[in-house]
Every structure is written in C-alpha cells, then in structure tokens.
Amino acid sequence: MAFEPPQRLVRALGGDGGWLGRLPGIVTEAVDRRKLDVERIVSPGGRSSVVLLVRQPDGTPAALKLTPPAAAADRERAALAAWSGGGAARLLDGGTGGETADEGRGPDADDGGELLLERLHPEVSLRSLPEAKALLEAAGTVRRLWVEPPPGHRFETVAARTARQSEALRAAGGPLAGAALAAREELLAEEPEALLLHGNFRQGKVLAGDRAPWLAVGPEPVVGERAYELARLARDRVEDLIAAAAGAAAARRRVKRLADSLDVDRDRLRGWTLFRAVESGTRALAEGRRTEAEHALEFAGWL
Structure with a gap:
C-alpha cells in the first residue's frame, strides 16, 4: 500500500530516517499480518504516532496505532488493559495476559509499538x-x-x-x-x-x-x-x-x-x-x- 507519514509527525521526529524511514514497511507488515483493510490515515495526527482507520477481517472498524520505540507502547497497552474500556478506548488485541499487539512481529525492537484499538471519531x-x-x-x-x-x-x-x-x-x-x-x-x-x-x-x-x-x-x-x-x-x-x-x-x-x-x-x-x-x-x-x-x-x- 502507498503510505506517506503525516507531516506533523515528520516535523516532530525531526525527519528521523530510522523509524520514519522504515515506517512504510512497518505499516504494510502490520496491515498484512492482521489482514486489515485500511480506510485512511488520521491527519494531521499526533507528534509521536501514526494512526490508521482500518477494518478487521470480519468488517469491525478499528484503529491501528504505530509508535516509535521511544514511545513506550507497552506501558500504554498496560494502562488500556487496566482500564478495560472504562473511560478510555478499548484495547482490541487482548492486552496483558493475552495475545499482544507485538506477537508475531519478529525480534526487531526498533520497529516500535503496535496497538489495535476501538474505533472512535478522531475528528470530534x-x-x-x-x-x-x-x-x-x-x-x-x-x-x-x-x-x-x-x-x-x-x-x-x-x-x-x-x-x-x-x-x-x-x-x-x-x-x-x-x-x-x-x-x-x-x-x-x-x-x-x-x-x-x-x-x-x-x-x-x-x-x-x-x-x-x-x-x-x-x-x-x-x-x-x-x-x-x-x-x-x-x-x-x-x-x-x-x-x-x-x-x-x-x-x-x-x-x-x-x-x-x-x-x-x-x-x-x-x-x-x-x-x-x-x-x-x-x-x-x-x-x-x-x-x-x-x-x-x-x-x-x-x-
């Protein structure tokens, strides 16, 4: 799939050629592994992640969030699992104790973190x-x-x-x-x-x-x-x-x-x-x- 990182993220990360340079491949691998259909990239997005609005194989809407290694996605995942949807977006990949977002991704920690989340309305x-x-x-x-x-x-x-x-x-x-x-x-x-x-x-x-x-x-x-x-x-x-x-x-x-x-x-x-x-x-x-x-x-x- 064609992918261009949101400019706000590029500016925030200083045009980092490391994770940002690998991001198109990271996105493709994550989407293919989960068999997701991508609808669009959330733009302008944030300064520390990229979020894609996707549909799971059964048609359920979701949001796929990818973060650089420094963003500590494991802690975000643990917090979302602790809240279990109470006041926060629900974690769809099982959280702690179940299948996590990073299972099956391989050993390269430089790929950062990956979270599959309940779809909200990012524009509101x-x-x-x-x-x-x-x-x-x-x-x-x-x-x-x-x-x-x-x-x-x-x-x-x-x-x-x-x-x-x-x-x-x-x-x-x-x-x-x-x-x-x-x-x-x-x-x-x-x-x-x-x-x-x-x-x-x-x-x-x-x-x-x-x-x-x-x-x-x-x-x-x-x-x-x-x-x-x-x-x-x-x-x-x-x-x-x-x-x-x-x-x-x-x-x-x-x-x-x-x-x-x-x-x-x-x-x-x-x-x-x-x-x-x-x-x-x-x-x-x-x-x-x-x-x-x-x-x-x-x-x-x-x-």
Missing part, C-alpha cells in the same frame, strides 16, 4: 464543545480513569517523571523555573495517593465514541495523585485565555473550579499546574515551538 474531541461543557465532560471522563494500579506494575511514578523533567528547568534557570522546582519539592514531600493516571489528559485526548459518548486516548500513564493529572487539563485552550482581557483571573478561577468539582486540594492543583506549565513551556522553547512556549509560560506567570 471535547475541544469541539463550548468550554464549560467540555470541562464538565472532561471531569466525568477522567474520574473513571483513576483506579488502583495493577499489582507488579511497571508504570513510572510522578516523582520519577518530574525528576527527569526538572533537569531541563534547572538548566534553564530564571524565576519561573525556580518557582516550579520549589513547588515540586513541596508537593512531593507528602504524596496523598498513588493512582493510575492518564498522564497527558486534556480535551484533545478525549474523543467521541459509539460505546460511550466520550473516551480518552493516547495515555502516557503514570502513577501519582489526581492533582497532577488535572494540571494539564487546567491549561487547556490557553490561547483563548491569553486573548481575553481577564485571562489571568479566568485561569485562576478554572483551577479552583476543577479542584472543587473533583474534590482535589486547590493548592496542590495550583502547584502541579505551575510545574507542568513551566516544564511544558521550557520544553517547547527548546524544540522551537515559540508561540506554544510563550503561552504556557505566560499562563504559569498568572498562577
């Missing part, structure tokens, strides 16, 4: 709703994802993930980075809970479905507290906040509303929102995404 996310309605639906969806991690799990913890991220903040320096690092240290001094989290939950990661109105996709699973999870959601539609005359006040109100609606401590949510906004802005700046970086850092300054 919570961002298509008015903001108040979107936040309400997001709260109802994310609540279903907060479960005890399975015994013997290998998910990263919030402490470990943010420790890695903190290195770039220390190198960047400045008042905002210092405030973010101080907030992290204070928050980790007492962690109130250790739940399985989506890890990158925001409105664009919640798609319309047939089995349920809204289901989450694209987890970057991590184990920690709910306030960490909500910190990314609090920054959604930041461009609208920045364009508003009272954006700073609206941002602070949103943090309070989210905390209250999901019974999360306001101060802990504010602290993680600060850390995640500064970390995201610093990373975007380093990767040349200047507008995104400026928005995230301005939002952080409001908190």
Whole structure:
C-alpha cells in the first residue's frame, strides 16, 4: 500500500530516517499480518504516532496505532488493559495476559509499538464543545480513569517523571523555573495517593465514541495523585485565555473550579499546574515551538 507519514509527525521526529524511514514497511507488515483493510490515515495526527482507520477481517472498524520505540507502547497497552474500556478506548488485541499487539512481529525492537484499538471519531474531541461543557465532560471522563494500579506494575511514578523533567528547568534557570522546582519539592514531600493516571489528559485526548459518548486516548500513564493529572487539563485552550482581557483571573478561577468539582486540594492543583506549565513551556522553547512556549509560560506567570 502507498503510505506517506503525516507531516506533523515528520516535523516532530525531526525527519528521523530510522523509524520514519522504515515506517512504510512497518505499516504494510502490520496491515498484512492482521489482514486489515485500511480506510485512511488520521491527519494531521499526533507528534509521536501514526494512526490508521482500518477494518478487521470480519468488517469491525478499528484503529491501528504505530509508535516509535521511544514511545513506550507497552506501558500504554498496560494502562488500556487496566482500564478495560472504562473511560478510555478499548484495547482490541487482548492486552496483558493475552495475545499482544507485538506477537508475531519478529525480534526487531526498533520497529516500535503496535496497538489495535476501538474505533472512535478522531475528528470530534471535547475541544469541539463550548468550554464549560467540555470541562464538565472532561471531569466525568477522567474520574473513571483513576483506579488502583495493577499489582507488579511497571508504570513510572510522578516523582520519577518530574525528576527527569526538572533537569531541563534547572538548566534553564530564571524565576519561573525556580518557582516550579520549589513547588515540586513541596508537593512531593507528602504524596496523598498513588493512582493510575492518564498522564497527558486534556480535551484533545478525549474523543467521541459509539460505546460511550466520550473516551480518552493516547495515555502516557503514570502513577501519582489526581492533582497532577488535572494540571494539564487546567491549561487547556490557553490561547483563548491569553486573548481575553481577564485571562489571568479566568485561569485562576478554572483551577479552583476543577479542584472543587473533583474534590482535589486547590493548592496542590495550583502547584502541579505551575510545574507542568513551566516544564511544558521550557520544553517547547527548546524544540522551537515559540508561540506554544510563550503561552504556557505566560499562563504559569498568572498562577
């Protein structure tokens, strides 16, 4: 089959000739092995995977997701298996303990990961709703994802993930980075809970479905507290906040509303929102995404 990687993915991976160069062959092998009929590639798609809308041999619609080796598809698979369709897209290849997406693929780990998922509607996310309605639906969806991690799990913890991220903040320096690092240290001094989290939950990661109105996709699973999870959601539609005359006040109100609606401590949510906004802005700046970086850092300054 003719295949051209989405340009958004090519730009994000820097034109990597490794996995990207092999991707047409990886797609062909995965489709042929599963005897899938490809309808189309989801475009513009994400920055770390390619998703194809397919039909299985019995005609059932599905989505085939292929990720580079660094994307840790095994952890995404484990999280989806743990949720078993509760609040998230259902894993169709058996999850842990059954036939996995990578069985039969051969020994080349450089081929990355492969997931066969329940078909949702990629063109309809919570961002298509008015903001108040979107936040309400997001709260109802994310609540279903907060479960005890399975015994013997290998998910990263919030402490470990943010420790890695903190290195770039220390190198960047400045008042905002210092405030973010101080907030992290204070928050980790007492962690109130250790739940399985989506890890990158925001409105664009919640798609319309047939089995349920809204289901989450694209987890970057991590184990920690709910306030960490909500910190990314609090920054959604930041461009609208920045364009508003009272954006700073609206941002602070949103943090309070989210905390209250999901019974999360306001101060802990504010602290993680600060850390995640500064970390995201610093990373975007380093990767040349200047507008995104400026928005995230301005939002952080409001908190």
